[in-house]
Every structure is written in structure tokens, then in C-alpha cells.
Amino acid sequence: MKRWISSPLKFQGSTTLMEPRAGYLLGFVVLLASLGLAKGQHYLWDIPNVDVPNKVRVGEAFSQRGSLTVLVPKTSQHRPN
Amino acid sequence: MNEFKSDFPDFHLDFQILDEGDFAERLHSSPQDPHFPDVAFVDNDSDRRPLLDDKTVVMMWGQTRFEFADSWSWVILRQGRNFEAGKAFMLWLAQSPRWKPMQVSTASISPADIAKVQAISKKAVLAIAYGSRRALWSIMDPAAGHFDDFGVEIAGTVKGVQPLLTFGNSRLAFVLLAEVGQREKEVPLSSWFGMAHSAVILRNLGDGWKVLAFLPDGSLPYLEGLLGAFDHLGLDEGPAEAVPKVTLLAPADHAQLLHHPVPYLEWTQVDPNPAAYVLETQSTPGGREHWSPSWIKVISPIPTDSPLRMWMPFDNAPPQRWRVWAISKSGILSTSDWRKIDFTN
Numbered sequence: 066m067k068r069w070i071s072s073p074l075k076f077q078g079s080t081t082l083m084e085p086r087a088g089y090l091l092g093f094v095v096l097l098a099s100l101g102l103a104k105g106q107h108y109l110w111d112i113p114n115v116d117v118p119n120k121v122r123v124g125e126a127f128s129q130r131g132s133l134t135v136l137v138p139k140t141s142q143h144r145p146n
Numbered sequence: 147m148n149e150f151k152s153d154f155p156d157f158h159l160d161f162q163i164l165d166e167g168d169f170a171e172r173l174h175s176s177p178q179d180p181h182f183p184d185v186a187f188v189d190n191d192s193d194r195r196p197l198l199d200d201k202t203v204v205m206m207w208g209q210t211r212f213e214f215a216d217s218w219s220w221v222i223l224r225q226g227r228n229f230e231a232g233k234a235f236m237l238w239l240a241q242s243p244r245w246k247p248m249q250v251s252t253a254s255i256s257p258a259d260i261a262k263v264q265a266i267s268k269k270a271v272l273a274i275a276y277g278s279r280r281a282l283w284s285i286m287d288p289a290a291g292h293f294d295d296f297g298v299e300i301a302g303t304v305k306g307v308q309p310l311l312t313f314g315n316s317r318l319a320f321v322l323l324a325e326v327g328q329r330e331k332e333v334p335l336s337s338w339f340g341m342a343h344s345a346v347i348l349r350n351l352g353d354g355w356k357v358l359a360f361l362p363d364g365s366l367p368y369l370e371g372l373l374g375a376f377d378h379l380g381l382d383e384g385p386a387e388a389v390p391k392v393t394l395l396a397p398a399d400h401a402q403l404l405h406h407p408v409p410y411l412e413w414t415q416v417d418p419n420p421a422a423y424v425l426e427t428q429s430t431p432g433g434r435e436h437w438s439p440s441w442i443k444v445i446s447p448i449p450t451d452s453p454l455r456m457w458m459p460f461d462n463a464p465p466q467r468w469r470v471w472a473i474s475k476s477g478i479l480s481t482s483d484w485r486k487i488d489f490t491n
Contacts (some may be wrong), residue, residue: 126234132158133231135147136183138169139191 153243157231166190173197177225178378184226185235189219200335204232207327208342209365210239222339228467233339240341241324241366247311248370250377255314264309267321267346270357274344275304275327280417287349287356289481291428292468293437310343312374315475319348319355320373343368348378349479358479359426359440364369370420375444379421384476390416392423392482395453399485405433405464412455413470416480419447420472423454426481441465464489 147161161182164172170193175182186203197203203221210217220239222232238265264391266285273281277296304327322345328339343366347359361369396412404411409464411425423445428437443459460466467486471477 066482126231127154127157127238130156130158130210130232131228132160133161133228133235134162134181134187134226136169136172137161137163138187139163139165144483 149242150238153238162177167341176224182224182226182230184228185220185222187219187396188221189216194219194221197223202454203482204337206236206239207329207338207340208240209363209368210367211241212239216342224430225363236340237326237360240343245366248374248377249321250311250313252313252315252377252381252383253377254383255319259314259316259350259355263314263319263321263346263348264312266348266355266357267309267323268307269418270306270346271307271344271362273324274360275325275364275410282357282360282368283386284382285357287358289349290356290358291360291362291426291437291440292427293439295436299397313373313377315363315383315477317350317386318473319350319380320376321346322369322373335409343369345373354447361401361409361442362439372444375422378475379444380475381421381473381477382475384474386476387474388476389420389472389474389478390478392416392472394470394482394485397485397487400488404491405489405490407475409458410455411468412453412457414453415447415451417439419449421475422446422473424471424473425456425459425468426471427458427460429460429465429466431468437467442486
């Protein structure tokens with residue numbers, strides 16, 4: 066990837082080599098676009114699709130005897146009741 | 147917390163309410179202390195910041211169902227004796243284990259369409275969680291309000307998504323979902339765990355269901371109230387007559403206004419009266435066009451020929467653009483153009 070970036074930079078300042086530089090840049094943009102597309106497609110298909118076992122999880126955690134210490138400040142304006 | 151004791155009578159909840167000084171001392175005490183907390187409500191940034199910096203807490207993800215209890219303040223202490231019960235407590239804050247979906251009257255949507263809108267809604271939730279704009283836009287209605295802010299990205303940590311309630315007719319569908327997410331510590335970001343709720347409104351124009359509005363991360367009571375307002379419209383399977391677009395009157399597009407006094411919104415009524423209007427707003431904090439997800443409110447038409455007028459509703463973030471939908475009894479819908487407001491303070 067870095068070679069794609071550094072190569073055109075060598076030609077900076079040369080008017081005669083503007084077209085090759087533009088070609089490099091175009092190729093670089095196409096490469097980035099294709100990588101972005103591939104990434105998007107990967108995300109699209111890599112998304113899990115499972116159900117939430119909420120009731121089971123909460124029920125299991127508190128079904129047995131145990132304890133939970135919950136700390137709340139008295140002064141809080143948003144204190145839960 | 148009486149509700150917790152009612153839900154789990156055999157489980158001992160040690161609910162400690164302490165003065166500010168004692169609270170801070172207990173919060174930063176040794177984990178060997180027999181009163182060291184498993185869960186804490188830390189709404190003071192000077193108390194919370196060191197805990198976040200040290201990665202010793204996991205913050206709540208999602209919204210609590212309790213009023214006046216800021217979700218961002220709930221944390222699970224990693225060094226507590228009952229970390230797994232602390233996680234279950236976060237889920238309990240978001241949704242009661244005795245929760246049941248409300249009874250709905252708008253139920254002419256077919257079982258096949260229910261399966262389709264649920265699948266699309268789950269995909270929308272996951273696309274948001276993964277920050278996958280491409281996946282989201284592929285299932286959005288062309289008329290949906292575009293938004294850029296996907297919130298906290300929890301890619302790879304969504305444990306699951308479940309539709310809780312689905313209703314509608316053959317043209318409009320409404321889905322309420324729950325998603326459990328967990329993100330372990332990644333410097334410099336915080337760790338999260340909890341349950342978030344979302345609502346999705348979908349439209350079928352004859353070529354398949356698309357997402358018309360995605361309402362992420364609302365508290366369960368808020369989303370139930372919003373969906374209940376749509377259910378009360380009594381959508382039916384009447385003829386597919388077109389609905390005229392609402393014409394917005396005030397404020398003018400790009401009006402320069404102050405936050406106070408609160409501006410009013412005005413639009414013409416459509417004829418015949420629709421079943422409801424829906425106000426849709428979006429904000430763009432920072433002034434650049436990086437739009438938030440939509441906030442919507444259902445508004446009943448009133449028997450008058452005069453334009454409708456209401457105060458711009460907002461709490462913290464004033465919306466910078468707005469539009470109005472008109473929905474017929476049969477579920478046909480039109481959307482007005484967007485209008486922007488340029489707040490000057």
C-alpha cells in the first residue's frame with residue numbers, strides 16, 4: 066500500500082510526469098474503493114443473527130440464593146428509588 | 147428496589163444508600179471489605195473517572211426502565227464478589243423478567259410479513275451495532291431520514307437480538323426489539339454490558355418491506371408508549387388512496403432562531419384528515435451535517451381548517467431539521483420536505 070503512495074510522490078514538481086501520477090492516483094483510489102467495498106460486504110455477511118435469552122439469563126442468575134451489594138449515593142439528584 | 151425483591155424473593159439485595167463522603171469511601175475501598183459493592187450508581191464524574199481510567203468497572207449499555215435513573219451512571223465493579231449477578235442486574239434494570247408485550251389491536255399483518263419485518267429489523271439493529279452503513283442503507287426506504295451518527299459501535303460484541311413485539315397491517319409494520327451487548331475493555335474506550343431496546347417502523351410499497359425509521363436505544367417504557375400511539379391509530383386494510391404531502395409553514399427553511407423562546411412549528415392540514423401526523427426531527431451536534439437518528443412523535447389531527455401549530459419539542463439537543471408525515475387509516479403515508487433551523491446561540 067505504501068508503495069502506491071510513495072511512487073507518485075517521486076514525480077512531484079515534474080509537469081511532464083503529471084499523467085503517470087494521475088494514473089497512479091486513480092489506481093490508488095480504485096484500490097481503496099475496492100477495499101472499502103470488500104470490507105462493507107464482509108460486515109454485511111459477518112453479522113451474527115441470534116436470539117437474546119434475557120429471561121433465562123436474569124432468572125438463572127437470581128434463582129439461587131445469593132447476594133448482591135448495590136451502592137447508591139444519598140445526594141444524587143437522579144438517585145433510583 | 148422493592149420490585150427486585152418481589153421478582154426474586156430468595157435473592158438478597160443489599161441496597162446501601164450512603165452520604166456522599168461514605169459513598170466515595172466505600173466505592174474506593176478494598177475489595178476485601180465485606181461491604182465492597184458489586185454494582186454502584188456513580189453519577190459524579192470525579193468518582194467515576196478514576197474507575198473508568200483504571201478499567202475496574204463495566205458501564206451499563208442501554209437504558210433503564212426507571213425514571214430519574216441515568217443509565218450512564220450504573221456500573222458493575224469487576225472486583226466485586228458477584229460479577230455475573232451484577233451483569234444480570236443490568237439486564238433487570240432494562241427489562242423486567244415479568245415483562246409481557248402489550249396487547250395490540252393492529253394485527254392484520256400476515257405471519258409471513260411478520261417474519262420478514264422481524265428479519266429486516268434484526269438486520270438493521272446489527273448493521274448499526276457493526277457500524278455497517280452499506281448494510282443499513284440496503285434495507286432503508288428511499289424516503290427514510292438519512293442519519294450518520296451510529297452511536298457507540300459495539301461490533302463483535304452483540305450477543306443477540308430478539309423481536310419483542312410486532313404489529314401492523316400490510317403496508318406499515320412496527321417492531322420492538324431487545325439486544326444484549328457486551329464490549330470488553332479496549333483502551334481508551336470503556337467496557338460495556340447491558341440490554342438496549344430499539345423500535346423499527348417499516349413500509350411496504352408493494353416491492354418488499356423497507357425501514358422507514360429506526361429508533362435506537364430508547365427505554366422500554368418510552369418505546370412502548372410510542373408504539374402504543376401508532377397502534378391506537380387502528381390501521382386497517384382499506385383502499386390504497388394517496389395521501390397529500392403536508393406543506394410546512396413555519397419556521398421558514400434555514401430560519402435563524404434562538405433556543406429560547408422555544409420555536410413553534412406550523413403546517414397545513416391535509417384533506418381529508420389523516421389518521422395521524424408524525425413529527426420527525428434530527429439534530430446535528432457541532433453544526434456540521436452529521437445527522438442523528440430520528441426522534442418522532444405521533445400527533446392526532448384536530449377538527450379545524452386552520453394550520454396546525456406546536457412548540458418544537460426537545461430536551462437537551464435541539465433538532466436542526468424537521469418534517470411531518472401524514473398517515474392514512476389504511477397505512478398509506480406521505481412525508482413533507484425537510485426544513486432546517488439555524489440556531490444562533
